[in-house]
Amino acid sequence: MTLSALSPTSRRRSWRTSLVLVLLAPALASCRPATPVAGPAGPFTARDSRGHSIVPAPLSVQLAGGEGFTVDSTTQIAIAGGAPPEVDFVAQQLFDMLGLPVTSRPRRLVEGEMPAPRSIALAIDAGNSTVGDEGYELNVATDRVTLAARSAAGLFHGVQTIRQLLPVSVEYPAAVGRVLRMPAGRVVDVPRFAWRGAMLDVSRHFLSADDVKRYIDVMALYKLNRLHLHLSDDQGWRIEIKSRPNLTVVGGSTQVGGGPGGFYTQAQFADLVAYATQRFITVVPEIDMPGHTNAALASYAELNCDGVAPPVYTGIRVGFSTLCVERETTYAFIDDVVREIGGLIPGPYFHVGGDEVEKLTAPQYRRFIERVEGIVRARGKTMIGWGEIAPANISASSIVQHWHNDSSQLHVARGGRVILSPAKHMYLDMKYDSTTMLGLRWAGLVEVRDAYALDPGTYIPGVPESAILGVEGPLWSETLVKRQDFEYMAFPRLAAVAEVGWSAASARGWDGFRLRLAEHGPRLQALGINFYRSGQIPWPR
Numbered sequence: 001m002t003l004s005a006l007s008p009t010s011r012r013r014s015w016r017t018s019l020v021l022v023l024l025a026p027a028l029a030s031c032r033p034a035t036p037v038a039g040p041a042g043p044f045t046a047r048d049s050r051g052h053s054i055v056p057a058p059l060s061v062q063l064a065g066g067e068g069f070t071v072d073s074t075t076q077i078a079i080a081g082g083a084p085p086e087v088d089f090v091a092q093q094l095f096d097m098l099g100l101p102v103t104s105r106p107r108r109l110v111e112g113e114m115p116a117p118r119s120i121a122l123a124i125d126a127g128n129s130t131v132g133d134e135g136y137e138l139n140v141a142t143d144r145v146t147l148a149a150r151s152a153a154g155l156f157h158g159v160q161t162i163r164q165l166l167p168v169s170v171e172y173p174a175a176v177g178r179v180l181r182m183p184a185g186r187v188v189d190v191p192r193f194a195w196r197g198a199m200l201d202v203s204r205h206f207l208s209a210d211d212v213k214r215y216i217d218v219m220a221l222y223k224l225n226r227l228h229l230h231l232s233d234d235q236g237w238r239i240e241i242k243s244r245p246n247l248t249v250v251g252g253s254t255q256v257g258g259g260p261g262g263f264y265t266q267a268q269f270a271d272l273v274a275y276a277t278q279r280f281i282t283v284v285p286e287i288d289m290p291g292h293t294n295a296a297l298a299s300y301a302e303l304n305c306d307g308v309a310p311p312v313y314t315g316i317r318v319g320f321s322t323l324c325v326e327r328e329t330t331y332a333f334i335d336d337v338v339r340e341i342g343g344l345i346p347g348p349y350f351h352v353g354g355d356e357v358e359k360l361t362a363p364q365y366r367r368f369i370e371r372v373e374g375i376v377r378a379r380g381k382t383m384i385g386w387g388e389i390a391p392a393n394i395s396a397s398s399i400v401q402h403w404h405n406d407s408s409q410l411h412v413a414r415g416g417r418v419i420l421s422p423a424k425h426m427y428l429d430m431k432y433d434s435t436t437m438l439g440l441r442w443a444g445l446v447e448v449r450d451a452y453a454l455d456p457g458t459y460i461p462g463v464p465e466s467a468i469l470g471v472e473g474p475l476w477s478e479t480l481v482k483r484q485d486f487e488y489m490a491f492p493r494l495a496a497v498a499e500v501g502w503s504a505a506s507a508r509g510w511d512g513f514r515l516r517l518a519e520h521g522p523r524l525q526a527l528g529i530n531f532y533r534s535g536q537i538p539w540p541r
């Protein structure tokens with residue numbers, strides 16, 4: 001298509017706007033209901049009634065049938081001019097994913113230049129009002145693919161959709177003779193919630209930075225955008241604090257069951273944060289306090305009211321530890337920790353835990369949380385805490401994470417926002433069924449369907465959807481030792497968490513989800529993920 005194909009009005013617009021319009025021309029057609037596709041238009045063996053297996057379900061998918069777009073050595077990746085530098089990185093990831101030859105390297109178009117035939121073109125369209133900060137519009141035709149978004153994050157999410165429209169062989173980059181063909185059509189997509197999180201408990205059992213990166217890789221596939229790292233608990237302190245070296249020397253030295261523990265140096269942590277950032281995932285560090293602090297108490301005697309450091313702890317009881325909230329040394333300690341960790345993250349959040357404190361009076365606990373909120377704010381971060389913090393007199397701009405029988409509603413009443421992690425739906429450490437060897441079952445058994453069943457808009461009585469920031473799936477690791485254990489509990493439930501957080505209520509439904517998810521079995525297998533073969537999902541054989 002050339003510029004002459006445009007109307008006189010649009011020709012008067014700037015060349016950049018014109019390019020976006022050209023790229024989006026098919027998308028400007030009216031939004032028809034999705035048509036089921038028959039026949040081999042796509043690579044799918046299992047599909048929902050709309051003919052695709054994209055997870056999380058996009059807002060609107062229209063597949064056209066016919067030939068589709070084939071990626072081959074003549075495919076070019078083009079970036080419309082004026083895109084911010086992050087778009088180059090998104091284009092590079094697309095290039096790597098497709099295994100294209102060097103002649104197909106992403107190239108920025110010069111002013112007035114149109115993408116060549118057989119291109120995949122990426123464009124920033126800052127004026128697009130339908131796709132929000134993180135959504136995208138994707139048009140696939142036989143002779144070109146166009147992906148447009150308001151932000152690099154939106155383009156990144158669109159690339160994940162391209163990935164899922166391609167056959168599973170896209171996950172085998174060295175495979176010989178693979179055919180990468182995607183169906184023609186149009187996807188318009190925008191997330192329902194801004195917060196789509198996953199939490200890893202790296203304290204009870206330590207997980208190496210490389211293993212966390214693998215987790216991030218799969219989070220990206222499912223358009224999750226927050227990685228909450230539970231970096232301290234009774235059993236282990238997992239991040240270097242330069243002003244408090246004993247935290248890792250003593251507190252990082254063990255784990256549940258008495259194994260070797262471990263910790264991230266600040267350099268490793270910064271590298272992890274950069275890796276997540278390149279995938280548009282914000283790292284949310286958590287230092288749990290005032291309870292769940294035995295590892296810190298064992299490292300520094302001054303944090304204990306009796307001035308005596310307890311031994312390190314390797315069991316799985318909760319509720320027995322607390323920082324000495326009446327001592328100033330405690331607040332100087334917290335300030336050091338928040339300052340050092342805060343300096344390692346570009347993200348605005350700092351999670352202070354606050355759960356399961358049995359050793360303080362309610363007023364002592366509330367005063368502690370209020371004071372810690374001041375420290376976090378003074379260090380330029382937004383405080384997040386588990387539901388127990390809601391009764392404290394905290395700012396509406398702080399965030400409460402609901403998990404179980406807590407009073408998160410109090411925070412909504414003051415105008416604050418809540419992240420939903422209700423244990424009976426979102427706790428990825430709950431057993432799937434009575435035969436699951438790993439995990440716990442205090443909140444019940446959580447099969448894939450139970451995870452999927454959460455409706456964030458109606459979950460807490462009286463709390464409207466506008467007060468829900470989003471959802472998060474926590475993975476506690478009392479019973480999980482190695483990477484494969486973590487993966488087995490997280491997958492495929494984390495895909496359900498992602499769909500609950502991303503997909504519009506109108507696009508969701510268990511019957512469609514289980515069919516689409518089935519297609520992800522071979523994909524997760526290709527990625528080397530040890531996932532649970534739930535009997536609720538019709539996995540292809």
Ligand code: TNX
Pocket residue numbers: 318355356386403427429440476477478
């Ligand atoms: C509750 S959830 C906890 C964790 C445990 C988890 C086990 C929360 C804020 N606290 O300390 O690891 O249950 O499922």
